[in-house]
Amino acid sequence: MKVHVQKYSAVATWKWDVAEDEVCGICRVQFDGTCPSCKYPGEDCPLLVGKCGHSFHMHCIFDWIGTESSKGLCPMCRQKFEFEES
Template identity: 70%
Template structure:
């Protein structure tokens, strides 16, 4: 018996590779969605993971850090917010 595939429809889905947390600590929107300033999830609405273990939409944490009252601290644990680069494990501090 020989089977010939005539047509193949595929469906794909994606998820951010992050531990347990599934919502941004600032805007409370799921990471699979977008922050309030973006239209589409993905590369335009990236996530930043802090060394402290908390994750945020890039736009949300950037706006948070710009506020004088934040003093560059993580909004969840109040440690100085330093992000980790998932690709090469280097880190930086937002000032």
């Protein structure tokens, strides 16, 4: 028997490569959700993984690093917050 595929709809899901129940330490929203200033999750609201191993929504950590009191430190471990540019 031969089957001719005339049409198909591809569906894909995605998630960030972090533990399922992990939340952003700054806004406490799951990583698969958005930071509070975004409406839709995804590439527009990415995660940032610091060299110290702590991850945050990019917008959340940038807000924090932008404040004077942060002194550029990771809010989890107080090491300097650095990340790999990719």
